[in-house]
């Protein structure tokens with residue numbers, strides 16, 4: 111059993127370490143173009159194995175994709191993060207080329223892999239990986255909703271002075287300011303959130319969640335890694351252990367929610383085949399309008415990707 115994490119930077123290394131500590135595979139490959147970084151970090155992590163009590167063998171690899179052969183799950187975190195003042199969409203030019211190259215390298219040696227994209231701008235990089243991989247859409251998807259949901263739960267837990275583990279929520283839409291938190295689908299151990307918190311406080315929390323990535327970029331000068339790395343590892347766990355957990359995941363839509371030909375955050379069942387099923391919620395008119403607004407934003411960025419002309423195939427259009 112093998113898992114590969116591409117990108118040994120902040121998010122990739124954090125995700126890899128979570129995977130190793132949970133012993134989700136016998137072998138874990140960490141691949142990056144920076145030789146010292148990937149060899150050093152994988153050695154450093156492996157040297158914690160006797161302290162942390164795990165057996166997962168972590169190996170650092172530079173650009174030799176043959177060393178990733180036979181991976182069951184691959185997490186793609188390679189690419190540049192944003193800096194203060196930038197939007198995620200500003201990363202598209204550089205990151206699209208990186209995602210295309212690494213996806214092709216991965217699929218060549220692991221044609222059965224499930225691919226989890228983390229690189230930003232997330233929804234459109236998932237689309238780019240899907241185009242490059244030429245795999246069925248249940249096998250190529252992106253991580254954002256678990257992270258956005260985790261931020262939402264952390265803020266709610268603080269406001270209500272309760273454990274974040276008692277909060278259950280689903281967020282939909284693109285991984286950007288147009289994301290769609292859904293108060294109607296947010297509960298505290300089954301109790302509707304609206305019974306426990308004032309509307310004005312909830313509104314502020316939703317707004318802070320939408321801008322949660324940017325808040326951290328302003329604080330640190332680069333983007334977050336602990337929560338993103340842990341969230342991606344939680345998806346790996348669901349697949350490797352065939353847990354069939356329900357998570358918001360950036361998935362290809364083919365008619366669900368009245369949307370076609372784009373990748374965007376929706377609730378799915380995640381198991382050994384990747385996306386086992388996209389769950390269609392019974393959204394009301396306001397919620398559906400927010401989701402469609404977010405989908406139009408994603409389509410706009412898809413168009414920028416198409417304009418780069420790095421893929422022969424495309425299905426972007428600015429209408430839904």
Ligand SMILES: NC(=O)C1=CN([C@@H]2O[C@H](COP(=O)(O)OP(=O)(O)OC[C@H]3O[C@@H](n4cnc5c(N)ncnc54)[C@H](O)[C@@H]3O)[C@@H](O)[C@H]2O)C=CC1
Pocket residue numbers: 116117118119120121122141142143144147187188189190191192201205208211212227228229230231232253254257285332333334335338
């Ligand atoms: N989906 C999400 O919710 C989140 C996405 N991100 C995104 O994840 C990406 C990575 O962020 P960080 O880890 O903080 O950046 P980082 O700069 O710390 O690490 C990125 C790594 O990618 C490597 N890399 C670049 N080109 C490569 C290639 N062709 N092959 C292999 N490795 C290559 C770099 O050498 C670097 O080590 C960014 O695009 C960031 O915006 C970050 C947080 C959350």
Ligand SMILES: O=C([O-])CC(=O)C(=O)O
Pocket residue numbers: 191192198230257285322323324326327333334338
């Ligand atoms: O904000 C960023 O650039 C990184 C990211 O996607 C997040 O932390 O949500």
